[in-house]
Amino acid sequence: MNRLPQELIDRISSFLPKHDLKNILTLTTKFRYAAERYSSAFAEFTINERNSEKFLALYSGHRLLYLREVIFRPRFSPIFYRYEPELSCRENADELREKDESFTRQIKFLFTTLRSVEEQAEENHAAGRYRLSIYSPTRLVEAKSSRDCLHHHYVSWRVHLLNPAELPQIASVRSLEIHNHGYEYPEWHHHESKLDLRVIIDLATKLPNLEYLGFQTGGYEWCPTWAEEEPAKHYEHDWEGPRRDARHDFASAVTSCSVQLPSSLKRASMDFLNPLVRTIDIHQGKGLPNLVSPAQTDPFSSSLRIMSNNLRQLRLRAMVDGSLFWPDNDAASFWPNLERLEVMFHIARPDGKWYFQGPGGEGHNAIGFEITDAFYPPFEMSELDAEMDAIQEEWGDQRKNDGNSQFRITPHQTSLRPLLEGFAKAATRMRSLKQALIWSPLSWFPNDDSDDESEFDKYDMDDTTDLAWGIAYAEPGLPPGTSLGPEPFDLCPSRQLWWMVAQWRPDPELHDLFQRIGRDKHGQELRELWTEDIYGDSLVYRDAMFEEFMFFHDPGRIPLSR
Numbered sequence: 001m002n003r004l005p006q007e008l009i010d011r012i013s014s015f016l017p018k019h020d021l022k023n024i025l026t027l028t029t030k031f032r033y034a035a036e037r038y039s040s041a042f043a044e045f046t047i048n049e050r051n052s053e054k055f056l057a058l059y060s061g062h063r064l065l066y067l068r069e070v071i072f073r074p075r076f077s078p079i080f081y082r083y084e085p086e087l088s089c090r091e092n093a094d095e096l097r098e099k100d101e102s103f104t105r106q107i108k109f110l111f112t113t114l115r116s117v118e119e120q121a122e123e124n125h126a127a128g129r130y131r132l133s134i135y136s137p138t139r140l141v142e143a144k145s146s147r148d149c150l151h152h153h154y155v156s157w158r159v160h161l162l163n164p165a166e167l168p169q170i171a172s173v174r175s176l177e178i179h180n181h182g183y184e185y186p187e188w189h190h191h192e193s194k195l196d197l198r199v200i201i202d203l204a205t206k207l208p209n210l211e212y213l214g215f216q217t218g219g220y221e222w223c224p225t226w227a228e229e230e231p232a233k234h235y236e237h238d239w240e241g242p243r244r245d246a247r248h249d250f251a252s253a254v255t256s257c258s259v260q261l262p263s264s265l266k267r268a269s270m271d272f273l274n275p276l277v278r279t280i281d282i283h284q285g286k287g288l289p290n291l292v293s294p295a296q297t298d299p300f301s302s303s304l305r306i307m308s309n310n311l312r313q314l315r316l317r318a319m320v321d322g323s324l325f326w327p328d329n330d331a332a333s334f335w336p337n338l339e340r341l342e343v344m345f346h347i348a349r350p351d352g353k354w355y356f357q358g359p360g361g362e363g364h365n366a367i368g369f370e371i372t373d374a375f376y377p378p379f380e381m382s383e384l385d386a387e388m389d390a391i392q393e394e395w396g397d398q399r400k401n402d403g404n405s406q407f408r409i410t411p412h413q414t415s416l417r418p419l420l421e422g423f424a425k426a427a428t429r430m431r432s433l434k435q436a437l438i439w440s441p442l443s444w445f446p447n448d449d450s451d452d453e454s455e456f457d458k459y460d461m462d463d464t465t466d467l468a469w470g471i472a473y474a475e476p477g478l479p480p481g482t483s484l485g486p487e488p489f490d491l492c493p494s495r496q497l498w499w500m501v502a503q504w505r506p507d508p509e510l511h512d513l514f515q516r517i518g519r520d521k522h523g524q525e526l527r528e529l530w531t532e533d534i535y536g537d538s539l540v541y542r543d544a545m546f547e548e549f550m551f552f553h554d555p556g557r558i559p560l561s562r
Helices: 005-012 016-023 027-037 052-059 062-066 091-122 198-204 220-224 233-238 238-259 276-280 299-307 381-396 413-429 509-514
Strands: 044-047 069-072 074-081 130-133 138-142 174-178 188-192 212-218 267-274 313-318 341-344 433-445 462-472 496-499 526-530
Touching: 027 220, 027 313, 052 062, 052 091, 062 091, 069 091, 069 233, 074 091, 091 130, 174 198, 198 212, 198 238, 220 276, 233 381, 238 299, 267 276, 299 313, 341 413, 413 433, 413 509
Parallel strands: 044 069, 069 130, 074 138, 130 174, 174 212, 212 267, 267 313, 313 341, 341 433, 496 526
Antiparallel strands: 138 188, 433 462, 462 496
């Protein structure tokens, strides 16, 4: 039995159910290794400062090879209103600095521990290969109290990672995922703190063998639309200043650290609109901030193009402009290895304008307002804060959604065309492109917030919040996506363009740009399908057509199963 090679024992053990793996656990050392590996007992570990010694004991050897995911949930010290009668309504600069220092210390602990395990395991075994999942930091806040101030529940200031250069490199992490989240408990609340977006880049540069980057963030930016009336809007409002700064910090990090991003990074799912429902359910008649100024084009969008230059698969959901696809220099060549691309763009532009308008041109002239020093949260309690606290105490919790006017379902030609033009021009130069999709989620739920007849009553349309608009491409022999088109999929021998755009049509020049995608590689033959060819001339349903595109399951995630 001892003469059998480890590879053969591993192969045999891979077919055994878990109860049989227990029986071979003490047979021989080789069988023990195989049983530990295929039982998945050591595949996942949620690490914290209390169990770090256990983590070191378990994985500082051959078991590091069986580890598939490390989960880390940083937390800040809790708030007890009943024990802190002098608790300030607003966090001051010192408290914000303490949160930055606490988060930095926790991340440093995590990376130091992972590096220690790696160094000990590498003495006799190969490096590990696992997913590192980090969640946004949370704070436990006492929920039921006469002094329960909601200002501590919704903090717009971002949490920063200080001195990221001091973090050790971790060779075993092949997949990095960063998630936002929230909890609700009857007596206690875990309230999420918002991470500065550059944390994503700072962590990725410390993982030299990173193959996949995935994150979910940003849904909290749209909290004010969850309730349009005071005082709920006052509390949930994400202040525009920190929101803009986070986007610009991300762009600066990419610009300064792009050469440090691992060359092994080939797949990414970057979701800046999570959860999607909160970014869609907004009042489309209200003004939006200009998150681009003082720049002329969005530095955040440009940085996304730079950081994804070497990717093979990209799923992106964000508020972007045309600089994502096409820089000022038309001679530039980029994304030489990209095979699959999905871009879901928000209906609003980063500069506060909109990509869509009402069916009769409603809202076409909207522009973004400039962000000044007045658009940052105060460090001390203001008269308005005190007034809102008094109203909240008298009325009770008014945080609810009474309905937001959503009417932008028709492309705004002047706003949307540069984005589509950039996408088509970039896709034409993607030599390896197999599938591509650009789309936006839409909703029709008009509401003028008055008792008078709505200006939208003249449109004979049923209310629905599950619509979409988009264009898909596929090379010969592939469908544009796993949910586009009738079943079974018609694997066309030529290139395909699917125009899920209702009655809208591109101008001849823009149409020609899309028709060029894949032409140099696959020839002139092209099949084009329009919405009415299959579904009629109305907008398509989002869930059926776009939510289950080719990256419904994130591309390249390291599986947890054996």
